[in-house]
Amino acid sequence: MAASVGKEVSNKQLILRDYVTGSPKESDMYVKTSTIKLEIPNGSKAVLLKNLYLSCDPVMRIRMNRAEDSIFASYTPGSALSGYGVAKVLDSRHPDYKEGDFVWGPAEWEEYSLVEEPNLTKIHHTDVPLSYYTGILGYPGITAYAGFYEICSPKKGEYVFVSSASGAVGQLVGQFAKLTGCYVVGSAGSQQKVDLLKNKFGFDEAFNYKEEHDLNAALKRYFPNGIDIYFENVGGKMLDAVLLNMRDHGRIAGCGMTSTYNLDEPEGIKNLMFIIYKRIRMEGFSAIEYYHLYPKFLDHILPYIRESKIVYVEDIAEGLENGAAALLGLFSGRNVGKQVLAIACE
Amino acid sequence: MAASVGKEVSNKQLILRDYVTGSPKESDMYVKTSTIKLEIPNGSKAVLLKNLYLSCDPVMRIRMNRAEDSIFASYTPGSALSGYGVAKVLDSRHPDYKEGDFVWGPAEWEEYSLVEEPNLTKIHHTDVPLSYYTGILGYPGITAYAGFYEICSPKKGEYVFVSSASGAVGQLVGQFAKLTGCYVVGSAGSQQKVDLLKNKFGFDEAFNYKEEHDLNAALKRYFPNGIDIYFENVGGKMLDAVLLNMRDHGRIAGCGMTSTYNLDEPEGIKNLMFIIYKRIRMEGFSAIEYYHLYPKFLDHILPYIRESKIVYVEDIAEGLENGAAALLGLFSGRNVGKQVLAIACE
Structure with a gap:
């Protein structure tokens, strides 16, 4: 049993103040410090977690909306944000987990969590950074893998375009495309990211969309x-420009539309008839529905990571006090690579 | 050899006056009468056709645009419109066709055509109306068949919605959906059409979209x-409303977007992120790419037609003088059923 178990300790949380409309501000969230007794109630099958890394994901913005019939469960004002993260098991009454395990999965934005019905994936490979399980080895990784290989049906020599290409998912899609023998171009929002795409991730070309007045x-x-x-x-204007440039029988994997998440009324997409003219298949998907591929995905990607044939760039902020800024940075493009929030040492 | 062969006869054509912007008017087209000598030049492998039925298709509007890089070849001002039709072979020097054959395929909007490189489908079943080969037994039929069975992957018990449901393609999609055991609702633009959908084509429900202020x-x-x-x-507002109402893993077959064809700047589609939220597959297609299924399609549908288990409603205008009105009626919804232009007796 970990040394801290049984003690009452302070437990910081990042709380959503109220539902958000338009662009969220840091003041829409605040850190609350309370205490938690590190013990599992008798008769419970809970696990007690020390949260290590939290994933900053664009979809979290959607959950800040007040929306009764939303696809994504809204957060509760006054409660902690939640998403995905990496944690260490401090204690467990659940047969699938034991003290000392590292796990990734659903996570509250707080230092310690008592999870009554844990649905966590055990981490068996710890020779790679644990933070990777918020990104390349977590849902962003499955997203890139399922989206590219399953949805896009790529063939050698095809022309691939990735928006938000230096982000948690995009950087990996580009590297998968190169491994498949495709020509791949990425867009990003700064010269630094463009350099990263070309020099680190091996994209054939990259451009800064903010410097293009005509996409x-x-x-x-x-x-x-x-x-x-x-x-x-990203959606929005980029999608409209892409539709004009698709080839016959092109494929669009609908992974996210971050440009729309802060808008009450999204911009309309005007060129959708090209889906018909060019016989395009556009398909939305969610990595959660491809979780069954996770073992196959790990077998595929771990050797590449170990041989540095696939690289991954993270932008790691530290401490729940910096969580709001880290999260909101996704929408201004401040992060370079996968945005992670580290909240404790391993 | 047909009695008229060798004679010089009058040959009316429906001519496009100039490129069109916005909504086309009847005056954008005119009938021109010239003469044609009904003979095939020596050394040619042409066929000589007497055109019987011409198909009025929404895509013809797109071809009236001046667009150098359009997907659809623009018409040439001063020349006849073209599309698809049913014809009788008056004479042939081509090994695949002989005098007296009925054929369907690409057609000029004129009474007689000399076709140098014929790419026509021979009509073997003449116990059904020949005009059907502009519709249910031509590309609209293949469109409904490929679009519904190949693109939509329908399963018994699923909920199906068809827009423009009483048109050339829609009426057939609805009947295929019922044969598959689906629940099917159609939208159309008049009470007469709504009645037709429910009482003749067997749709479970139908509504007049013009009377719904909130789709x-x-x-x-x-x-x-x-x-x-x-x-x-149809595209436009209807698509936006549909996106809000799709179920998880829904499928959208992109067949046409008639609401946009007369607009210089189409309305934007605002709810496209639902493709991601609901993991929808939206796929454009063109019946021409499914022409290889035509024999299988005929085997499927002819017995149903002969047993009246599938019915088809045509709206037949007569004479090239009425061609412009018939064609433009597609965009005001004046036609009830498949719009055909009959220009000669069989």
Whole structure:
């Protein structure tokens, strides 16, 4: 049993103040410090977790909306945010977990969590950074893997475009595309990210969308023969420009539309008829529905990581006090690579 | 050899006056009468056709645009419209066709055509109306068949919505859906069409979209559990409302977006993120790419037609003088059923 078990300790949480409309501000969240007794009630099958790394995900913005019929459960104002994270098991009454295990899965944004019905994945490979289980070895990784291989049906030599390409998912999609023998171009929001795409992740080309006043022209420049596969992370104007540049029988994997999450009324997509003209397949997906591929995915990716044939860039902020800024940075593009919040030492 | 062969006869054509922007008018087209000598030049492998029925298709509007890089070849101002039709072979130097054959395929909007490189399908079943080969037994039929069975992957018990449901394709999709054991609702633009959908084609429900000020509410009324399959013929506001009402893993077959064809700047689709939220597959297709299924399709549908288990409603206008009105009626919804233009007796 871990040394701290049985003690009452302080437990910081990052709390949502109220539902959000429009762009969230740091003041929409606050840190609350209370105490927690590190013990599991008798008769419970709970696990007691020390949270180590929290994943900053764009979808968390959607859960800040007041929306009774939303697809994504809204947060409760006054309660902690939640998402995914990596934790260490301090104590367990659940047969699947034991003290000292590292796990990843659903996580509250707090230092310690008592989880009554744990649905966590045990981490068996600890020779790679544990924080990777919020990203390349967690749902962002499954997202890239399922989205690219299952949804996009890539073939060698095809032309692939990835938006938000230096983010948690995009950087991996680009590397999968290169391993498949595709030509791949990424867009990102700064010169630093563009350099990363070309020099670190091996994208054939990359551009800063903020410096292109005509996205259609930019895409024509990089894809004079058109785009076979678009890995969609942003929506909005970029999607409209992409639709104009798709090739016949192109495929669009609908992973996210981050450009729309802060808008009460999203911009309309005007070029959707190209889905018909070009016989395009556009398909939304959720990594959760591909979780069954996780063992196969790990077998695929771990050797590449160990041989540095796939690399991963993280942007690690520290402490729940910096959680709101880290989370909101996703929407201004401040993060470089996968945004992680580290809240405790391993 | 047909009696008229060798003679010089008058040959009316329906000519496009100039490229069109916005909504086309009847005056954008005119009938021109010239003469044609009904003979095939020596050394040619042409066929000489007497055109009987011409198909009025929404896509013809797109071809009236001046668009150098359009997917659909623009018409040439001063030349006849073209599309698909049914014809009788008056004379042939081509080994695949002989005098007296009935054929369907690409057709000029004129009474007689000399076709140098014929790419026509021979009609073997003449116990059904020949005009059907512009519709239920031509590309609209293949469109409904491929779009519903191949793109929509329907399962018994699923909820199906068809827009433009009384049109050339929609009426057939609805009947295929009923044969598959689906619940199917259609939208159309008049009470007469709504009655037709319910009483003739066997749709479970139908509504007049022009009388619904809130399409989202209308769809919620007919689909309290949501829509599994949407057969998309119109685009625009209807698509936006449908996206709000799709079920998880729904499928949208992108067949046409007639509401957008007369707009220089189409309305934007605002709810596209539901493709991601609901993991929807939206896929555009073109019947031409499914032409290889035509024999299988005929085997499937001819018995149903002969037993009146599938019915088909045509709206037949007569004479090239009425061609412009018939064609433009597609966009005001004046036609009831498949719009055909009959230009000669069989």
